[in-house]
Amino acid sequence: xxxxxxxxxxxxxxxxxxxxxxxxxxxxxxxxxxxxxxxxxxxxxxxxxxxxxxxxxxxxxxxxxxxxxxxxxxxxxxxxxxxxxxxxxxxxxxxxxxxxxxxxxxxxxxxxxxxxxxxxxxxxxxxxxxxxxxxxxxxxxxxxxxxxxxxxxxxxxxxxxxxxxxxxxxxxxxxxxxxxxxxxxxxxxxxxxxxxxxxxxxxxxxxxxxxxxxxxxxxxx
Amino acid sequence: xxxxxxxxxxxxxxxxxxxxxxxxxxxxxxxxxxxxxxxxxxxxxxxxxxxxxxxxxxxxxxxxxxxxxxxxxxxxxxxxxxxxxxxxxxxxxxxxxxxxxxxxxxxxxxxxxx
Numbered sequence: 001x002x003x004x005x006x007x008x009x010x011x012x013x014x015x016x017x018x019x020x021x022x023x024x025x026x027x028x029x030x031x032x033x034x035x036x037x038x039x040x041x042x043x044x045x046x047x048x049x050x051x052x053x054x055x056x057x058x059x060x061x062x063x064x065x066x067x068x069x070x071x072x073x074x075x076x077x078x079x080x081x082x083x084x085x086x087x088x089x090x091x092x093x094x095x096x097x098x099x100x101x102x103x104x105x106x107x108x109x110x111x112x113x114x115x116x117x118x119x120x121x122x123x124x125x126x127x128x129x130x131x132x133x134x135x136x137x138x139x140x141x142x143x144x145x146x147x148x149x150x151x152x153x154x155x156x157x158x159x160x161x162x163x164x165x166x167x168x169x170x171x172x173x174x175x176x177x178x179x180x181x182x183x184x185x186x187x188x189x190x191x192x193x194x195x196x197x198x199x200x201x202x203x204x205x206x207x208x209x210x211x212x213x214x215x216x217x218x219x220x221x
Numbered sequence: 222x223x224x225x226x227x228x229x230x231x232x233x234x235x236x237x238x239x240x241x242x243x244x245x246x247x248x249x250x251x252x253x254x255x256x257x258x259x260x261x262x263x264x265x266x267x268x269x270x271x272x273x274x275x276x277x278x279x280x281x282x283x284x285x286x287x288x289x290x291x292x293x294x295x296x297x298x299x300x301x302x303x304x305x306x307x308x309x310x311x312x313x314x315x316x317x318x319x320x321x322x323x324x325x326x327x328x329x330x331x332x333x334x335x
Contacts, residue, residue, distance in 0.1 A: 001247065001332065001333065001334060002242070002244065002332045002333075002334050003329055003330075003331050004242060004330050004331075004332065005328070005329050006234065006238065006326075006327045006328060007326060007327075007328055007329075008234055008326060008327050009324055009325065009326050010227055010230050010231050010234070010251065010325050010326060010327050011226075011227065011325060013230055013233075014226075014230075091225075091226070092223060093223055095226070124223035126256070126257075127223055127257045127325075128223070149304075149305055150305075152256070153255075153256040153257070153258075156256055156304075156319060187307050187315055187317075188304065188307065188319070189319075190318070
C-alpha cells in the first residue's frame with residue numbers, strides 16, 4: 001500500500017465560486033444575506049413585507065431557491081423588486097455556482113441589498129458557503145423552542161435570528177419559550193442579533209428593517 | 222442529503238489522484254467538524270452508487286468526526302463541547318467561546334502497490 005497525503009477541502013470547488021461571489025459583493029459594496037430556515041417558517045412573507053417596508057429607502061433584489069416552481073419569485077416580483085428563481089430539481093440546498101449564475105440575471109448595480117432565499121431546510125444549506133455577507137436563520141414559533149439545541153450548526157453560523165410568527169404566542173396558541181430559544185442561540189453564538197417578529201402582523205419589523213438599513217450603510221462606506 | 226454532492230466532489234478528487242499516481246485507490250480517509258457533519262451511512266451509499274464502474278469502485282471510506290472545542294470564560298478550560306448540552310466540562314459554566322470548527326477534508330488516499 002502507498003499512502004498519499006491530500007489534505008484538500010472536499011467542497012473546495014463550491015468554495016472557489018463562493019470566494020468569487022464574495023469578492024464581487026465586496027467590490028460592488030453590496031450586502032448579500034442568505035436566509036435559511038425550515039419549510040413554511042415564513043421566509044418569503046418576511047421578504048415581501050421587508051421589501052415593502054423599505055421601499056424608497058433601500059433597493060432590494062432576491063435570488064429564490066426552491067426544489068421546483070417559481071411561486072416564490074412571483075410573490076417577490078409582485079412587490080416590484082427584481083427576483084431570479086433557481087430550481088434545484090431535488091437538491092436540498094443552493095450552491096455557490098448557482099448564485100454566480102443568478103447574479104448575472106439581477107440588476108446588481110441598481111441594488112443595495114441582495115437576499116438569497118435558500119431551499120427550506122435547516123441542515124444542508126448551512127454546509128454550503130455561497131459567498132454571502134451573512135446568514136440569517138428564521139425560526140417560527142410553531143416549530144418549537146428546541147430548534148437551536150437540535151440544529152446547532154445554523155444557529156452558530158448566523159449573523160441574525162428572526163423568531164417569526166410571534167402573533168401566535170398571544171393567548172397561548174403555541175407553546176414556545178422565547179427566552180429559552182434566545183438563550184440557547186446566544187450560547188452557541190454570542191454575537192447573534194435576535195429579532196422576534198410577526199411578518200404577517202408587523203410586530204418587530206421596524207427594528208429588523210432599521211438593522212438592515214444599518215448593514216447597508218456600513219457596507220457602502 | 223448534501224452527502225450526494227460531497228460524494229461527487231470526493232470521487233472527482235480521488236479519480237484525479239488515481240491518474241496522477243497511476244495506481245488503484247483502496248481507501249480514502251476523510252474528516253469533518255461538528256458544524257459541517259456528514260452522515261457516514263448516507264455518504265458511503267452515495268459514494269458506492271456514483272463510483273460503480275469507475276476507477277473509484279470498491280474504495281473504502283474512513284470517516285473521522287472531529288469534535289468542536291470551546292473555551293470556558295470562567296475557568297479558561299478548552300474542552301470538547303457537546304452542543305446538545307453546552308456547558309464547561311470542568312466547572313459547568315455556560316459562558317464560553319466556540320473554537321474554529323474542523324473543515325470537511327480528504328486527508329489521505331491509500332493506493333494498491335504491485
